[in-house]
Amino acid sequence: MLITNIKYLVNVRKETKLLRGNALSELPVLENAFLKINDNLIEDYGLMNELKDDDFKDEIYDAKQATVLPSWCDSHTHLVFATTRENEFIDKIKGLSYAEIAAKGGGILNSAKKLNETSEEILLEQAQARLNELILLGTGAIEIKSGYGLSVEGELKMLRVIQQLKKQNSIPIKSTFLGAHAFPENYKLDRNAYIDVIIHEMLPKIAKENLADYIDVFCEKGFFTQQETEQICKAGIEYGLKAKIHANQLNISGGVQAGSNTNAISVDHLETIGDEEIQLLSQSNSPITTLLPGCSFFLNMQYAPARKLIENNAAIALASDFNPGSSPSGNMNFVVALACIQLKMLPEEAINASTINGAFAMELQNEVGSITKGKRANLIFTKPISSISLLPYSFATNLIDKIMINGNFI
Numbered sequence: 403m404l405i406t407n408i409k410y411l412v413n414v415r416k417e418t419k420l421l422r423g424n425a426l427s428e429l430p431v432l433e434n435a436f437l438k439i440n441d442n443l444i445e446d447y448g449l450m451n452e453l454k455d456d457d458f459k460d461e462i463y464d465a466k467q468a469t470v471l472p473s474w475c476d477s478h479t480h481l482v483f484a485t486t487r488e489n490e491f492i493d494k495i496k497g498l499s500y501a502e503i504a505a506k507g508g509g510i511l512n513s514a515k516k517l518n519e520t521s522e523e524i525l526l527e528q529a530q531a532r533l534n535e536l537i538l539l540g541t542g543a544i545e546i547k548s549g550y551g552l553s554v555e556g557e558l559k560m561l562r563v564i565q566q567l568k569k570q571n572s573i574p575i576k577s578t579f580l581g582a583h584a585f586p587e588n589y590k591l592d593r594n595a596y597i598d599v600i601i602h603e604m605l606p607k608i609a610k611e612n613l614a615d616y617i618d619v620f621c622e623k624g625f626f627t628q629q630e631t632e633q634i635c636k637a638g639i640e641y642g643l644k645a646k647i648h649a650n651q652l653n654i655s656g657g658v659q660a661g662s663n664t665n666a667i668s669v670d671h672l673e674t675i676g677d678e679e680i681q682l683l684s685q686s687n688s689p690i691t692t693l694l695p696g697c698s699f700f701l702n703m704q705y706a707p708a709r710k711l712i713e714n715n716a717a718i719a720l721a722s723d724f725n726p727g728s729s730p731s732g733n734m735n736f737v738v739a740l741a742c743i744q745l746k747m748l749p750e751e752a753i754n755a756s757t758i759n760g761a762f763a764m765e766l767q768n769e770v771g772s773i774t775k776g777k778r779a780n781l782i783f784t785k786p787i788s789s790i791s792l793l794p795y796s797f798a799t800n801l802i803d804k805i806m807i808n809g810n811f812i
Contacts (some may be wrong), residue, residue: 403439403809404453404460405470411435411447412471412790413757415772420690420762421754423715429750431790437470439779442808447773468803469787471753473542473573473780474734475760475771478646478670478692480580480725481536481546482529482563484516487726500652500701500728501624510550510584513726517550517560525563532724533567536732537812540802542573542780543761543770545721547618549580554603557581561613572808573780576764578646579604579614582626582634597630601637609641615765616667617643621650621657628656635664644765647689650674651697658682661689668692668719668763672706680707684714690763691716693755694723695740701728708745719759720752739797749791779809 411432421428436453438446438460490508503509517525529546536544546564551557557579564577581600589596608614617638621631635645645664649657651671658679661669670692672679683691691711698705711718720741724732734756741752761771769778783804787793793801805812 403463404457405437405439405463405465406450406453407467408435408437408465408470409433409467409786410469410790411437411773412469413753413772414447415758415774418758418767418772418774420717420767421759422686422717423712426712426718426751426754426759427748429754429790437773439809442779442810444773444775444777444779446775465783467786469784469790470773471782471784472757472770472772473782473805473807474540474756475543475764475766476536476541476722476724476732476734477545477668477719477760477763478694478721478723479544479546479732480549480723481532481544481732482525482548482560483513483550483726484520484525484528485726486730487512490727494701509727511552511587513550514552514556514584514586518553518556522559522563525559526566529563529567530570532732533571536724537573537807538802538805539733539735540782540805541732541734542778542807543575543764543766544573545576545578545616545764547578547580548614549583549618552581552584552586554599554607557604558607558611558613561608562611565613574764574766574769576615576766577613578616578618579608579638579643580618580620582619582631584620584625593630597634600634605637605641614643616646618646618648619660620648621660622648622655623653628660631657631660632663635660635666639664646670650679654679667765670694670721671697673698673704675707680710680714680716683711683716688716690719690759692719692721692763693741693745694721694729695744696731696737697723697729698744699740700730705744708741708747712747712751717759717762718751718755719763720755721760721763735793735800735802736797739794742794743797749794752794753790779806781806
């Protein structure tokens with residue numbers, strides 16, 4: 403297929419590399435461009451005036467001045483869950499804190515209770531419906547975590563649902579084992595016993611069924627300590643699972659240090675970090691820094707210091723943190739807008755963080771995340787826009803016209 407008359411072809415790259423610091427603001431764009439797709443992949447691109455007569459022998463799609471950019475790469479979600487938690491939303495409005503809601507049986511433990519009562523079939527049906535919606539909103543690659551089972555059976559059930567989503571969808575999906583999301587009620591007084599369950603019961607079964615790509619731990623005060631996080635991640639690494647870490651959401655928790663010590667792919671959240679953490683994340687081999695502004699928005703909490711991180715050479719990705727408790731939206735268009743409005747990221751930085759760096763945070767950089775020859779044709783076609791800055795500027799307007807997955811409009 404030959405796609406003609408593209409007003410802006412966004413994030414065009416000959417080479418794929420992780421963007422750190424000032425490089426995040428470099429967003430290559432071709433104006434008045436064409437794009438060739440062959441066998442579901444990007445074959446070629448260039449300026450309209452470079453096309454030759456022979457090029458028009460292919461099937462032609464006239465983009466009519468649409469802007470075309472790579473699909474969003476959402477590298478942190480909790481898409482599989484049993485039920486929404488709008489009752490807790492009302493509690494928040496009434497002034498209850500996250501900790502107070504958890505103390506009265508809400509939060510992660512509430513989701514775990516509901517999930518363990520719900521069949522695999524219903525969980526799959528619900529998750530597929532959510533994923534369908536996100537694909538239409540421009541997500542073309544996604545990571546999904548477990549973590550609402552908190553039992554051997556519950557965690558395996560979640561991971562099998564994610565595995566089934568991988569089989570029945572045409573976008574890349576990465577699976578993360580997050581059994582260390584919280585301590586179940588029956589292990590509150592014996593933390594080591596639950597950690598033993600994770601390491602000696604859950605991990606062997608997950609590895610045997612090849613159910614996960616990554617292992618994650620919620621490293622936070624009142625949840626898992628830095629030492630426990632490193633212990634669990636290292637156990638996962640022994641089974642071939644690379645680490646991702648929920649780090650420093652509510653407190654300086656040691657999560658960044660744990661990520662550095664375990665060679666984590668990414669450390670995620672980082673709303674609460676100090677100079678030591680920023681220094682660690684500034685190093686050329688440091689984990690990707692995945693920021694989740696939708697969570698800060700919904701909980702009305704402080705945002706991660708994106709500008710300071712960028713100034714110190716961090717590699718920032720943006721993700722939705724889609725989950726029923728603290729970020730009940732997987733709309734990456736809104737995440738890009740929030741990054742500009744609240745994190746003070748430039749539109750170019752936010753788009754790079756949501757595409758190419760998001761792909762790196764899932765190790766999918768050779769498949770998606772940029773307009774590069776040989777990558778999947780997972781693309782967003784916008785309605786006519788005056789500039790790419792209109793995407794975050796019009797934060798409540800759906801500017802998507804069409805979605806292409808693997809070279810096919812859906």
